[in-house]
Amino acid sequence: MKRMESTAPALPAVGQSLGHESGPLHVAGRATYIDDMLEIQGTLHAAFGMSTCAHGRITKLDLEPVRKAPGVVAVLTAKDIPGLNDVGPIIHDDPILADGLVQFYGQAMFLVVAETHEAARRAARKAIVEYETLPAFLTAAEAAAAESWVLPPVHMQRGPDTQAVLAAAPHRLSGRAAHGGQEHFYLEGQIAYARPGEQDSMHVYSSTQHPTEMQHAVAHMFGWHSHQVSVECRRMGGAFGGKESQSAQIACAAALAAWKTGRPVKLRLDRDDDMSITGKRHDFEFEWEVGFDATGQILGLKLLMASRCGFSADLSGPVNDRALCHFDNCYYLDSVDVRNLRCKTHTVSNTAFRGFGGPQGMFAIEYIIDDIARFLGVDPLDVRRVNFYGPSSGDARITTPYGTKIEDNVAPALVEELVASSDYRARRAAVAAFNASSPVVKRGIALTPLKFGISFNATMYNQAGSVVHVYADGTVMVTQGGTEMGQGLYTKIRQIVANEFGLPADAVRMAATDTSRVPNTSATAASSGTDLNGKASQDAALKIKARLAAFFAQQHGVAAESVVFADGKLISGDIQQAFGEVVIAAYRARVQLWDAGFYATPKIHWNKDTMQGKPFFYYAYGAACAEVAVDTLTGESSVLRVDILHDVGKSINPDIDIGQIEGGFIQGMGWLTSEELWFRPDGSQKGRNMTHAPSTYKIPAASDCPAILNVKLFDNANVEDSIHRSKAVGEPPLMLAFAVFFALRDACSAARGSAAPLNAPATAEAMLRAIGGLA
Structure with a gap:
């Protein structure tokens, strides 16, 4: 039996930028997806009649x-x-x-x-x-007028009587906005x-x-x-x-x-x-009234959010609930009255999409903040800052509309760091100077923050299982409940398990996710894949480690608690032995070398009837600064520069996290700029999705990426006991793209001379309409 001996350097696997576990296979075209599998003799093929x-x-x-x-x-x-x-x-x-x-x-x-x-x-x-x-109803507005719902409307209220607060506010605005859906x-x-x-x-x-x-x-x-x-x-x-x-x-x-x-x-x-x-991201329509003071601080907000859900409920309930739990973003809202309509339309049933309602809710409050700033004639960043949640150490201004106290707020510090590193203030002045001398091309700039809750709204899904096998030759196999969709989940779990055993990552192999191996899995969604399955895999590895440490201690006459797993060895003082040697000896001594692990997220609770509780274990934070240029004659736009500072806690794999930030940002940018869904509104093909192919649906290409894209990880350990104090990174970065949308609105407003009524996606046509150059 050949034993694996470690040649790894004395560095922990966790925290290192190791390559994606399937990276070489991806590059060589040898990664096996379902359509690549060798077909069993007699295989048939199916297709739907639609x-x-x-x-x-x-x-x-x-x-x-x-x-x-x-x-x-x-x-x-x-x-x-x-x-x-x-x-x-x-x-x-x-x-x-x-x-x-x-x-x-x-x-x-x-x-x-x-x-x-x-x-x-x-x-x-x-x-x-x-x-x-x-x-047939095709839009949320049509469905709302007919009171056509997939689920009953939901009402969330918090704080003093909103209507009275609005009536007494020094300033009051009303407005409306909309954003489209998005194809996966x-x-x-x-x-x-x-x-x-x-x-x-x-x-x-x-x-x-x-x-x-x-x-x-x-x-x-x-x-x-x-x-x-x-x-x-x-x-x-x-x-x-x-x-x-x-x-x-x-x-x-x-x-x-x-x-x-x-x-x-x-x-x-x-x-x-x-x-x-297949379904898309839910598109939303918003109407609001907001009261505020001379600094832009929001005193009261009345908001209507109507989402196009499609013909069936699918996941529209939890998607809209998450929108209700994210319309505050980074801002304290003392008096709110929010009504949410879940509209049944005769279109494909909309479903989960990266951010799961969070982007939709945040879109509304960021638009409102932008409107307030333009009404007051001040920098939108200053209005954002004055409305931030208070410091977590105090009692004032830290409770969300859904009853959670914000205990990990790093948004103010993170934003200030980005303001400095992006040279925002000087660039804001430079944009204004450019626009004053440029009649056709206008520039815009915006800096937007985000706060995104991590956990499933449905508490029962915040659990995971894993099975870890240590084979007699000292190699390890892990089967867990999360699925790999390119995001690097398998890579991070491989690192987590290798770290526990003190092994090089290539000593650990990930098996396919299979319900016959790990039962009752939760969806790999809500950005919780690594949080849940990483903790479960760590739990399984710790149980095996304890047995191996006890066996090693008995063999060498040392205390089990003194045994360290590092550099492919078990070490206690001057005594050390290769991991593979210990494992084969333990096998011969009939020590159990496999175990199952389990993890359930602590502290969370949620009452869906009252819309109150603590639905999220913690929050991930971030901010982006974007500068854009718009041709006011054609509506064409380009993103000139983007600076991103994002909070992933203590990163398990910095390169994978930065890749997720970049990818999420670009996908969000596509949603807000070019990805337009269009259903034929009438005629014999009424309701047909006419944007059903790459020829008619425009996702971002390489040429759409910012010429300058600076991404940095914020130095911040998770205050909660997440896996190695890391934070989830799958969904939050998508909302960094708000900086691009509001920079485009800034440019359009400069061209118009007043606040531009720009909706998303901000296509060339949409921007010409907002400027006033297209009916």
């Missing part, structure tokens, strides 16, 4: 032309589903296949199973379908590969952020128990929330086809179909 009506009853569905198409093996409808025809994660209102009623253009009505992917897609277009058309545009589309097993069982390879939810959905569809279904995911080519709940329809359809045919079935959505059939 509706061409936004809202209607199916009066005729002739599938004979589909069945007769070349290569078709089976055509399945809702009647072929033996159990529950639903994939709604919370409410049962989201059918796998439409059963008589279609509620958005592109809804899946039937499933074609054929010998090839192309044959299935071609056949699906041959169905003859007729509809009785019903009224993951590089790997939705896909599942189902393999039927013996004794009514099914193994599903699913590109999903939530293997356990896929397991439950498939089991419920069949009327089976959970132990009959296993779901596996080694890696995803991106997800961004789009594979949290919406991968269930794909997993269920593939499993249904495999069960019906008795053969393995792969269902891979074509990009156009994917963008038509």
Whole structure:
């Protein structure tokens, strides 16, 4: 038996910028995604038949032309589903296949199973379908006017009577704004590969952020128990929330086809179909009244937030709840009255997206702050600063509208550091001087902060499990409940476990996430992947370490508490032995070399009825300063420079964290500038998503990146006992992009000579309208 001996330097694995564990495979094109897997002999391929009506009853569905198409093996409808025809994660209102009623253009009505992917897609277009058309609402405003809800409206109030405060305020403004949705545009589309097993069982390879939810959905569809279904995911080519709940329809359809045919079935959505059939970020419309004093301090705020949820509830409840828990951002709001409408529209059901409602809520308060500053004629940064939460050491101005006391507020210090490092004040003056002498091109600058809560709103999901195996040759295998979508979760957990055992990272291997190995997993979402699964993996490793330390101590006559794991060895004073030697000896002595770990986030609680509690374990902070230029004749814009300072606590892997900050920022910039969803408002194709391909939907390209992009990590340990005092980094950086949007608004306002009514995304057309040059 060959034993692994460490050649690692005397440095801990945690805190080092180790490369992504799949990086070499990515570069070489050898990383195996589901569509790269070798197909089992007899594998079939599936495709959905999709509706061409936004809202209607199916009066005729002739599938004979589909069945007769070349290569078709089976055509399945809702009647072929033996159990529950639903994939709604919370409410049962989201059918796998439409059963008589279609509620958005592109809804899946039937499933074609054929010998090839192309044959299935071609056949699906041959169905003859007729509809009785019903009224269709496409926007939140239309739905609100008709009181069409997926969930009842929610009302949050806090502090003194808001109407009285508004009436007594020295200054009072009203306004409105809106932002659009956003397509996830993951590089790997939705896909599942189902393999039927013996004794009514099914193994599903699913590109999903939530293997356990896929397991439950498939089991419920069949009327089976959970132990009959296993779901596996080694890696995803991106997800961004789009594979949290919406991968269930794909997993269920593939499993249904495999069960019906008795053969393995792969269902891979074509990009156009994917963008038509899957949900997006919720777009919101806002109306407000705000009262404030001469310094810009907000005294009272009345806010209406209406979100377009789509035809079913999906995750709209928790997404909107998180928007309600983030509309304060970094600002203390003493008197608030907020009404939130969850609007049912006849469009695809919107779902989780990076930030999960947080960006939507923050958009509103940042717009309001910007309006106040322009009304007072002062720098928006000064209004932001005067409204910051107070210092955590005091009792005043530290309680959120949802009842949490802010105990880790570093926003003021972080912002001041960025003001200095970005040379904000001098550049603000330089922008004003440039605009005074430039009639066509206008520049804008903005510095915006963020505070983002980390944990799931639903408290039960704040738990995780992991299993760590130490093999007799001294190598380690980890299986945990989080999924890898490119964000580096597997890399960080590999570092965490290697650090505990004092091993080089390459002595630790990550196994695919699989519900048959770690049960009852939580979604890899809410930025909590490393927090939860890292702690669970550490817990498992600590149990094994304790046994090995006790064994080593017994062998050498030393105290177990004196044993240190470092440099690939177990060390106590002058006594040291290679990790691999200790492990093989412990194996021969019948010492248990594997264990399971578990972690549940402490301190959090939430009452969804009163909208009060402590829903977040801690907050991540950050700030960005952006400078832009706008051509007032064409509406074209460019981002000239961005400076970012972001709080990740004590970083486990600085390079991965900086990569996440850069990627999140650029994705947020796309949402706020170029990524425009457009559904045909009328005619025979009413409700059709016309931005359903890269040719019609504009994500940021390399040329859209800022010419200067400075990113720095803020020096700050988490006050809470998170894994190695780090902080989550997946979602918060997206909101740094507000600096770009408000810099664009600054430039448009300079051109207009007053506050520009700019909505997001700030496309060229939107900016021309805001300036006043386009009707």
